[in-house]
Amino acid sequence: MHFKLLANTPMGLERVVADEIESLGCETRLENGKVFFDGDEDAVISTNLKMRTADRIRIVLGDFKAFSFDELFEKTKALPWSDILSPAAEFPVTGSSRKSKLYSVPDVQRIVKKAVVEHLKDAFSIKSKLPETGARYKIDVEIHKDRVLLTIDTSGQALHMRGYRVSQGEAPIKETLAAAMLKLANYDGSNALIDPFTGSGTIAIEAAMIAMNIAPGANRSFDAEKWDVIPEKQWRHHRMELENAAEYDRAVEIYASDIEEEMIRIAKVNATEIGLLENITFEVKDIHDLRLDHRGAQMVTNPPYGERIGEAKAVEDMYRKIGRLMNRDETLSVYLMTSNKEFEHIAGRKATKRRKLFNGYIETTFYQYWGKRVED
Structure with missing residues (x-):
C-alpha cells in the first residue's frame, strides 16, 4: 500500500531529519517542523524503528482548504479512512487551528470525528454506534491559514521515548x-x-x-504494530534484521x-x-x-x-x-x-x-x- 507520510520534527532540525529519511531511500519535501515523503508499509516500519531525530511518523490522509464546517465535514468524510482504519478502530481526534476561519478547535475536532464515524459506518455497513474497542489510530487535524492537514499517527508515544530512560534528573534533554x-x-x-x-x-x-x-526503536512498541493494514510478520522481519545488524x-x-x-x-x-x-x-x-x-x-x-x-x-x-x-x-x-x-x-x-x-x-x-x- 502506498502512503503519503510526514515526519514531525523540532524547529531547526528539518534538514537533519530529512537526511535520515533520505538515507532510507525516500525523497523528501520540507516545511517548518515537517518533512514529507512517500512510502509503503516497509517505510512506515523502518522509519519508526530507525529514525533517531524525528518526533513522530504520520500518514497524511487529507491536505485541502476548508472555509466552513460543512466543507470540512464533506471533504473529511470523502477521504479513504476505511483503507486504513478497521471497523472496531479506536480513533481519538486531536487538533489545532491558527490564522483560519475555522478557529474553534473543539468544533473542528467534533466535525472531523463525526465525518470519520459516518465514513466508517457507510464503508462497513454499520448501523449501530461504532465500538472503538480495537487498535488505536490517533487522528490529528491541523488547520493553518485555512489549509487542513489530516494525519494518522503511526508511532503512538513520541519517538524520543526509546524505553531506556527509567530515571531522570531535572529538565533532561530529549x-x-x-x-x-x-x-x-x-x-x-x-x-x-x-x-x-x-x-x-x-x-x-x-x-x-x-x-x-x-536501532532507537528496538526496545519499544508502536501503534501501527496493531493495525490490520500492516502485517505483524513485516514488523518481526524488520526487527530481526535490525537485531542482526547491531554491532554489540x-x-x-x-x-x-x-x-x-x-x-x-x-x-x-x-x-x-x-x-x-x-x-x-x-x-x-x-x-x-x-x-x-x-x-x-x-x-x-x-x-x-x-x-x-x-x-x-x-x-x-x-x-x-x-x-x-x-x-x-x-x-x-x-x-x-x-x-x-x-x-x-x-x-x-x-x-x-x-x-x-x-x-x-x-x-x-x-x-x-x-x-x-x-x-x-
Whole structure:
C-alpha cells in the first residue's frame, strides 16, 4: 500500500531529519517542523524503528482548504479512512487551528470525528454506534491559514521515548535532540566521545547506540504494530534484521561525567536498562578536573546555561575551561548547546559554525568547533 507520510520534527532540525529519511531511500519535501515523503508499509516500519531525530511518523490522509464546517465535514468524510482504519478502530481526534476561519478547535475536532464515524459506518455497513474497542489510530487535524492537514499517527508515544530512560534528573534533554546533536557532529564511533555534563546520560547513551548501530526503536512498541493494514510478520522481519545488524561487540570510547553523584547514579540506571553500562565510562567529575587523553576526541554536551540566580559566575568558569581545553588540544572538536549568547566571548573562541536549536521551548545556539584532523 502506498502512503503519503510526514515526519514531525523540532524547529531547526528539518534538514537533519530529512537526511535520515533520505538515507532510507525516500525523497523528501520540507516545511517548518515537517518533512514529507512517500512510502509503503516497509517505510512506515523502518522509519519508526530507525529514525533517531524525528518526533513522530504520520500518514497524511487529507491536505485541502476548508472555509466552513460543512466543507470540512464533506471533504473529511470523502477521504479513504476505511483503507486504513478497521471497523472496531479506536480513533481519538486531536487538533489545532491558527490564522483560519475555522478557529474553534473543539468544533473542528467534533466535525472531523463525526465525518470519520459516518465514513466508517457507510464503508462497513454499520448501523449501530461504532465500538472503538480495537487498535488505536490517533487522528490529528491541523488547520493553518485555512489549509487542513489530516494525519494518522503511526508511532503512538513520541519517538524520543526509546524505553531506556527509567530515571531522570531535572529538565533532561530529549533523546531525539541528543541524537540530532550527535548527527550534526558527524559522530560515528570512530573517535572518543566526551560529555562532561552528562546529567541523565542521554547523549552518551545515544552515542553508544549510534556507534553500535542499535536501532532507537528496538526496545519499544508502536501503534501501527496493531493495525490490520500492516502485517505483524513485516514488523518481526524488520526487527530481526535490525537485531542482526547491531554491532554489540564494537569497542567504543565514550566518557560521561558530571559533578553530581546522583546524576551519575541515574545515568548508570538508564544505561543498564538498555544494556550499555559496560560500553560507557561514567564518572563523578568536575569539569575543572577534566583532562584530555585522546587525540581527535569529540565533546558533545549540553552544559548549564547560567539562567538561575547565582549560577552565572560558576557557569562562565565552566565555559572558560572548555575554551582552555580547545587551546591545549587543537584536535579536540566541541559541539555545545547553550542559550547563553555570550558563550563565544566567555570561552575566548569564535565557533566554526553556529545553528539555532530549541531545547524544549528554550531557544539555544549549537556551537560547533572543528578540531584539526589527526594524521594517521
